[in-house]
Amino acid sequence: MASNILTPEQNWRGIILLGKNTATYKLGLAKVLLDQAILGKTHISMDELSASFFELYKERLKTNRPQLNHISRKTVMERVVAKYNLEILSKEQAIEEVRINAFNDVLPRFHTIDNITVSSNFYHFDFSTGLTITDKTFEAISNSNLQSLIEEITTRWDLLEAAFEIRKSNSKLENDIRAFYLLNGYKRTDITHLRSALDGYQKGKCFYCGLPMFEENIEVDHVIPRQIVYHDEVWNLVLAHSLCNQQKSDHLPTKQHIQHLINRNEFLIKSNHPLKDKIISALGLTPKKRFGTVMKVYNEAVQILKTPWDELAGYDPATDPIFQAFVKINNE
Ligand SMILES: [Zn+2]
Structure with a gap:
């Protein structure tokens, strides 16, 4: 891995476009990172990250499309936004819940695509202090068409939601098939x-x-x-x-x-x-x-x-x- 030849831009695109994403979190994080880096920021506190994530998903979830590759479970973000919409949580409480529960998987795993860890670290993080954006992020941005980077995130997000929806709508059929074969002793x-x-x-x-x-x-x-x-x-x-x-x-x-x-x-x-x-x-x-x-x-x-x-x-x-x-x- 030491003699890796991929540029930060290629690594970034790999994270966005490749891999078996079981949820949409990486795309949410990528969007926040990009938004902050475009503003020239090099540090995102956990509070800022949580607030941005909440706003992003609040908008995104207006379509009510699934964010997780599971037939019945929902992501933390879906649950928090639903509770906020029902006025069970205030905005501050919702953001606090995001801060505590939404990042445990995505922050450590953002740079991993299936079993491959990319060579560019786009941030360093600490669960208490937040994210430090690295030069790799700024390199990826300056060497790319910014508009297409943003579009790639949106397109991939759309595609994942479509894939998760297909899975949900097939689940009854899948269960029927599964029951049939279980009854017939399929192994x-x-x-x-x-x-x-x-x-x-x-x-x-x-x-x-x-x-x-x-x-x-x-x-x-x-x-x-x-x-x-x-x-x-x-x-x-x-x-x-x-x-x-x-x-x-x-x-x-x-x-x-x-x-x-x-x-x-x-x-x-x-x-x-x-x-x-x-x-x-x-x-x-x-x-x-x-x-x-x-x-x-x-x-x-x-x-x-x-x-x-x-x-x-x-x-x-x-x-x-x-x-x-x-x-x-x-x-x-
Ligand atoms: Zn192959």
């Missing part, structure tokens, strides 16, 4: 033993971004999310970076990924791969039948999940330079 099978067989085709490269993979960050991924197919059949499994896998999460793959998967399966069959028989018995005897089976499952997934992964994420990891740089550095 998740161990699929790690398939890694070497699958790698014969991928030759050490990630199915999604095409960059090399290394032992510690390879994962077996379900191209059509497991929450839809509820099986671990090999025709739907690929190897991917854990970061790519997390980015995709439970979202719908793109049509291109499905075509790539179909081609991969046909290749395995033609090359007499040890998994050949399993794929044929699951999908059909001819290429046409197999294509039909995969597309049928994919179209069912479209009905349920609706938004493909790339639209939801707002970019394609295979062509996104920031993403590629992160994967590269993580592999070094």
